[in-house]
Each structure stands twice: as C-alpha cells, then as structure tokens.
Amino acid sequence: MRRVEPESVPVSIPLVVLDVREDGTVAVTVDGSPLHPDPFAPPWRRSSFGQIIDRATDDRTTPARVEVREADGTTFTDIIAAQRRRAPQPPPESEEPTSRPVFHAVEGDGFVPGEDVAVAVVTGHTDASGTGTARALIDPARLAPDAAGGVVEVVLFGRISGLTIFRRLP
Known part of the structure; x- marks a missing residue:
C-alpha cells in the first residue's frame, strides 16, 4: 500500500512596501494594495513607521516582510516578527477610592487659524x-x-x- 503524503503549503507573509518620497512623505502598500492613513490624518511620513507597521501587522500579531525604498534609490528589507500577546493582568484591587484624572491646559499663540x-x-x-x-x-x-x-x-x-x-x- 502506498503512503499518501500531505501536500506542503508554502509559507506566506505580507509584504509591506514603503516608498519614501523626496519630501519625506511615504506611500505604503501591503501586498500591492495601498495602505492610507486615517481619514483627516496627515500623510504618512518617515516618522510614521511604527504606526504603519502596527496597522499592517494587526498590532504586530502577524509577521511581515518590510521593504523601504528610499528616494535616492537605496532599499532596505527586514522581517518584522509577530509578538505574543499576553492576557492583560487585572489591576490589583484597592480599598482606596478611585481618584479622577487631573487635566492640565497647555496653550500657545501664533498658530495659523485652523492648522493641525x-x-x-x-x-x-x-x-x-x-x-x-x-x-x-x-x-x-x-x-x-x-x-x-x-x-x-x-x-x-x-x-x-x-x-x-x-x-x-x-
């Protein structure tokens, strides 16, 4: 009798491509589909890398291959590994009454009216x-x-x- 081997399935992880433009903004695709910032948010920038990776990997629950294409033609590639999520620990029970948060106002003049x-x-x-x-x-x-x-x-x-x-x- 001949033994039947299961068919191997190739491992596939998403490819996140960040195209950095001359002005510092970044165009992002995940497996060829565009990934845009939230509505009314400023465009992705180089400093948005952490937010982009979190969004593309479902808060780092799935691994991803990341390719950064700089405006000068250089390319960097890395693999972002998934992180294990631990169940949140319940806060220790306290007999003290819960205090309300204290808010502080921070103000400054000179901004363009309506600017972000x-x-x-x-x-x-x-x-x-x-x-x-x-x-x-x-x-x-x-x-x-x-x-x-x-x-x-x-x-x-x-x-x-x-x-x-x-x-x-x-």
Whole structure:
C-alpha cells in the first residue's frame, strides 16, 4: 500500500512596501494594495513607521516582510516578527477610592487659524551628532513625570506654521 503524503503549503507573509518620497512623505502598500492613513490624518511620513507597521501587522500579531525604498534609490528589507500577546493582568484591587484624572491646559499663540497642531510629551532629551542627526530611544517607563522633580514638558507644534512652543506642567 502506498503512503499518501500531505501536500506542503508554502509559507506566506505580507509584504509591506514603503516608498519614501523626496519630501519625506511615504506611500505604503501591503501586498500591492495601498495602505492610507486615517481619514483627516496627515500623510504618512518617515516618522510614521511604527504606526504603519502596527496597522499592517494587526498590532504586530502577524509577521511581515518590510521593504523601504528610499528616494535616492537605496532599499532596505527586514522581517518584522509577530509578538505574543499576553492576557492583560487585572489591576490589583484597592480599598482606596478611585481618584479622577487631573487635566492640565497647555496653550500657545501664533498658530495659523485652523492648522493641525501636534501635541507631544517630552520623554527625554538627546544631542545631535556631528552630522546633524539625532536619535531617541523611547522607554515606555519614562512616559510619566520625571522622577527627579516631577517636571513634565509638553510641545505644541504647528504642522503648517512650524511654530514650536514648549510648556512645563506644574
């Protein structure tokens, strides 16, 4: 009697292609289909890489092959591995009453009326290299007030005007 072997199925992972344009915007396709930013959001930019990968891989639950095609013709390829998702741990039960969040208003003048203003919380500082390049590694644990003095800096950045305002929260 002849033994029947199951047919092998080729492994396939999505191909995410990022075409970086001269102006810094990025056109994205996933397996040839365009991937657009959310409606009314600004165009994808090089700094949107994390958001693009999260969207293309369903928050990194599936692996993907990523190809970045720079405007100067260079190409970079990498494989983004899927991450295991752990079930969220329930918060420890506390006998203290829950406190309401405290909101702080951050304001600045000089923006173009109606322009999109980005809001960012400063997580640290870095220096530019001798070539003018700056690099920042973000530690999620540092997204809270600075342990040294409880100081939180907020940046307002006008996407049209380029106006940048720094404010410290009390």
